[in-house]
Amino acid sequence: MGWFKRLKKGVQTSSNLKKDTPDGLWFKCKGCGHTTTNKDISEHFYVCPKCGFHERIGPGEYFKIIFDGKYIRLFANLKSKDFLNFTDLKSYGDRLKAADKKKPGREAIEVAVGKVKQKPLVIAAMDFAYIGGSMGSVVGEKISRAVDYCIENRLPLLIISKSGGARMMESAFSLMQMAKTSIQLAQLSNAGLPFFSLMTNPTTGGVTASFAMLGDINFAEPKALIGFAGPRVIKETIKKDLPEGFQTSEFLLDHGFLDFITHRKDLKDTINDLIVLFNTKSDFKLTEDK
Amino acid sequence: MVFLEFEKPLEKLHEQLEKLIQINEEGELDMSDKIKELENKINKKSKEIFSNLSGWERVQLSRHPQRPYTEFYIEHITTKFVELHGDRYFNDDKAIIGGLGKIGTQSVVIVGQQKGTNTKMRQYRNFGMANPDGYRKALRLMKLAEKFKLPVITLIDTPGAYPGIEAEERGQAEAIARNLFEMANLRTPILAYVIGEGASGGALGIGIGDKVFMLENTWYSVISPENCSTILWRTWDYKETAAEALKLTPEHMLEFGLIEDIVKEPLGGAHKDPEKMAKTLKAHIVKQLKEINEIDTDTLLKNRIERYKNIGEFEEVTE
Numbered sequence: 104m105g106w107f108k109r110l111k112k113g114v115q116t117s118s119n120l121k122k123d124t125p126d127g128l129w130f131k132c133k134g135c136g137h138t139t140t141n142k143d144i145s146e147h148f149y150v151c152p153k154c155g156f157h158e159r160i161g162p163g164e165y166f167k168i169i170f171d172g173k174y175i176r177l178f179a180n181l182k183s184k185d186f187l188n189f190t191d192l193k194s195y196g197d198r199l200k201a202a203d204k205k206k207p208g209r210e211a212i213e214v215a216v217g218k219v220k221q222k223p224l225v226i227a228a229m230d231f232a233y234i235g236g237s238m239g240s241v242v243g244e245k246i247s248r249a250v251d252y253c254i255e256n257r258l259p260l261l262i263i264s265k266s267g268g269a270r271m272m273e274s275a276f277s278l279m280q281m282a283k284t285s286i287q288l289a290q291l292s293n294a295g296l297p298f299f300s301l302m303t304n305p306t307t308g309g310v311t312a313s314f315a316m317l318g319d320i321n322f323a324e325p326k327a328l329i330g331f332a333g334p335r336v337i338k339e340t341i342k343k344d345l346p347e348g349f350q351t352s353e354f355l356l357d358h359g360f361l362d363f364i365t366h367r368k369d370l371k372d373t374i375n376d377l378i379v380l381f382n383t384k385s386d387f388k389l390t391e392d393k
Numbered sequence: 394m395v396f397l398e399f400e401k402p403l404e405k406l407h408e409q410l411e412k413l414i415q416i417n418e419e420g421e422l423d424m425s426d427k428i429k430e431l432e433n434k435i436n437k438k439s440k441e442i443f444s445n446l447s448g449w450e451r452v453q454l455s456r457h458p459q460r461p462y463t464e465f466y467i468e469h470i471t472t473k474f475v476e477l478h479g480d481r482y483f484n485d486d487k488a489i490i491g492g493l494g495k496i497g498t499q500s501v502v503i504v505g506q507q508k509g510t511n512t513k514m515r516q517y518r519n520f521g522m523a524n525p526d527g528y529r530k531a532l533r534l535m536k537l538a539e540k541f542k543l544p545v546i547t548l549i550d551t552p553g554a555y556p557g558i559e560a561e562e563r564g565q566a567e568a569i570a571r572n573l574f575e576m577a578n579l580r581t582p583i584l585a586y587v588i589g590e591g592a593s594g595g596a597l598g599i600g601i602g603d604k605v606f607m608l609e610n611t612w613y614s615v616i617s618p619e620n621c622s623t624i625l626w627r628t629w630d631y632k633e634t635a636a637e638a639l640k641l642t643p644e645h646m647l648e649f650g651l652i653e654d655i656v657k658e659p660l661g662g663a664h665k666d667p668e669k670m671a672k673t674l675k676a677h678i679v680k681q682l683k684e685i686n687e688i689d690t691d692t693l694l695k696n697r698i699e700r701y702k703n704i705g706e707f708e709e710v711t712e
Contacts (some may be wrong), residue, residue, distance in 0.1 A: 186706040189638050191625035240705035247702060269593075269615045271625065274639045275651055278615035279704040281594060282601055285573035286701045293578070309615070311566035312554075312594040317574050331566035331594070332556030336620075340556050350561060360564050 120163030120176070120213065132156050148367040157324045157367055159304065162213035162228035165263055169226060169371050173389060174217030177225075178248050183210065183241045187274060195272035202233050209233055211266070212242045214249045216258070216389065220375045223387040225253050228263040229310075236266035238310055239273040243280030246314060250287040254294045257385040259378055261299045264315040268308020281313035288317050297381040299374065302329050302352070302361075320362050320377060323352035397453050399442060400661075406435045439660050446610075448636035452618055454610040455589045456552075459664040461671065462521075463490060463505030463548045466588065469671035470678065471495055471503070477534060483563065486527030488519045488555070489599070491534045493543075496675065499682055502538035504531045504599055505548030505588070521590070522555035525568035528598045532572050535579055544582040544682055547599045552617060554595030569598040576601035577701075582685040582693060584678065586656070587611045587643075588663075603685060603697050605651070606677070607643035608670075609658040613651075614641040651704065 130144040131137070134156025144151070148168060149158040166174055185196035203209075211233040216225045227249045229236040246262065253260045269277040291298055300318025302311075304327035312331050315321075323329060330350040338345055348354050355361045365373045396404040410431050417424040446454070454460075467474055471494035479485040491504035506523060509515035531547075538545045554565055576583060585602030591613035607613060616624075618636035623629055643655040656677050659666040685693070 180710045182708040182710050184706060184708050187638075187640055191631075191635070191638065240707045244705045244707055247705075271616055271621055271639075273706070274615050274641065275613055275646060275649065276704065276706055278593060278597060278613075279651060279701065281570075281597055282573055282577075283701045283704055285570060286577035286601070286698055289574050289577040290698065292574075309594050312569040312598075313573055314570070316564075316567040316570040330561050331554065331569070332561065337556045337558065337561070341558060343558075345558065349558070358562050358564070360567055 120161070120166065120209075130158075133158065148370075150367050155325065155366070157304065157326070159231060159265070161230050161232060162215075162226075162263075165228045166213075166215050166217065166226065168367065169219060169224075169261075169374060170215070170217035171220065172217075174215040175389065177214040177216060177252060178245050179208065179210075179213070181210065181241045181244055183239050183273075185272070187272070187276075189272040189274070191272075198234060198272065206230070206233050210241050210245070211236050211238065211270075212245050214245050216252070216256075216387075218389055219371060219378060222375070222378045222383075223256070223258050223385050223389065224261055224374070224378065225249050225258050226261045226263065229265040231265045231267075231305075234270065236264075236310075237268065237270035237277070238266060238280050238284075239270035239277045240280065242270075243277075243283045246284045247287045250291045253291060253296055256387045257296065257383070258387060259297045259299065259381065259383045260291060261301060261374060262314055262318075263301045263303060264306040264310050265303045266306060266308070266310040268310055278309065281309045284314040285317060288314055292319075297377070297383060299377055301365075301370075303327050305329070307331070307333055316360070319381075321360065322363050322365055322373070323355065323361050324367060325352055325364050327352045329355050395458055397450070397457065399446075399450050399453075403435060403438060403442065403661075406431065406438060410435065436660070443661055447633070448612070448639070448642055449618060449633040451610055451642050452590075452612050452636055454662045455612055457662060457664050460589060461663055461667040462510070462550060463503075463507045463588065465667060466548060466671055466674060467492075467494060467503055467505075469668065470675045471501075472497075474503075477537075478530070480526045480529035480533055482526070482529060484524070484526040486524050486530055487517055488521050488523040488551070489527035489531050491531060493537075496682070497679055499544070499679075499686075500541075501544050501546055501682070502534050503546045503548065504534050506551040506595075506599070508550060508589070519555060521551045522553055523551065523595065523598070524555050524557070524560045525563040525565050528554075528565075528568035528572050531599050532575055535576065535583075539579050539581045542581055544584065544685065545579070546678060547583065547585045547602065549585060549587045549591050549596045549600055550589030551592055551595045552590050553592040554598060569594050572598045573601055577697065578694070580690050580694065582682075582688070583697075584681050584685065586674070586678075587613050587652075588674075590617075592617050601697075601701070603693060603700070604653045604681060606654050606656055606681075607646060607652050608656045608663060608674070609643060610662050611643060612636075612641040613643075613646055614639045 132151035135154035137153040189195040302323040474494040476492040508521035509518040621635040622631040663670040
């Protein structure tokens, strides 16, 4: 129950969101097998210094990379529930319990407000480690509330997508989160506030086909898998091998669906540039009573 | 006539009935009493079967090869219809059709997925699975409707958006997302009807509505029962179980508050009497149009946002 207490105080530092990267001294790159120390990789934004492979990281790390230190976690009191009594090999209720055990007090998305080089920004970052970052009612509601928060305080929004798609165990409700998030982003757009959509590995299914593709700026980390249908499904449908580099960030950039690709080390500078260029003015103060 | 697995008890009765009718027509024996008796029996048995369908049986009915599709409804509902083609970017998708039509005195734009009625046409229509071009065509027509203040009626019937290489190259995800975003802001009424299969983002891509309705033997879900079974059970064999778990029937959807109403089908399904089905649907649309035309556009959009913003089931943990 530790995090409830912290929530009361309001201000959170990056250390409050438990690290999503493996503990231990050594780190082995999933791309090239290069071994380095954990300290070294964390100082390199969890990008392999040898091959540039972007290791999967969680919301806590993104907040640490992008924000100027201090940030306030928002809507952390929303929790998924098994309202359909959905059971496959395991019940959804048990899956939620297991996910909570692995990541106490967390959800498939975390929202926070903080500052980027003194300019306020709301970030909603998905967490692949929580049921594959799948979008259920909580993801939809947190994005919906993040949009309202941005409109109320005149803030830009960054969503960092990392998801296998909609959460099947919430059936039509998870499908409708596609509609809900898109409709809310239309309101953000109507309010003249910028929405930056960063796609990371992987961004697929209902997440891509709703908020992830709706950015005023759509950008991605290098070599991320981004698509509507999963590669396996496409392969089974067309019964042919898929072309090299299909559905990667580079493929999407080439086909006109991304504005650019950003190396993680440049992420903060890029976002800062965007905020400056979009000229978003806000008198928002990062205080504990917000 | 095609009988589905659970309709087998009816198949025998229908065979008997046909024989009786034949004997009767030959004129040697008067079978009219027996025919009447058998017809009553069939009716009773049908009611028994169709009043108690499982989720999977609904899915099967929604895919019945003789079920009426979008084109049929357009022909029977409108007095005048001009089909419009193309997305103005790349292609004319054959899996989504649409155009301008007249229902009573009201001009409308109708858009819907179209499946083929025979093997050749099924391929031509890509089994009702649209490419991005289809969603972009649908959006173009909806924008046209907005410009001329015409209500939009969408007819949903798809096993999903097409998962192919070209679909990804041309931005299947972007096309669907764009439709959701634009339909949110569309300054004209939208009525959405699920007339067959309502599978996932491919259905939702033309499915944002001020009001959403389902025909009685249809389904709406985040994923088809087969694909759900494949992913969660790692085999195709649990599709019946998946269909139950997904709670995808119109009754469930109404109970969840995700749709506004269920449109009754003729006994045994829409394909048993397509003309009657079209009549019922037309009456439903006419009534809905009348009601929705009363609402001013600002209120309409405000209600549309609220309708979707309120969808979701979760807990709010307090300290």
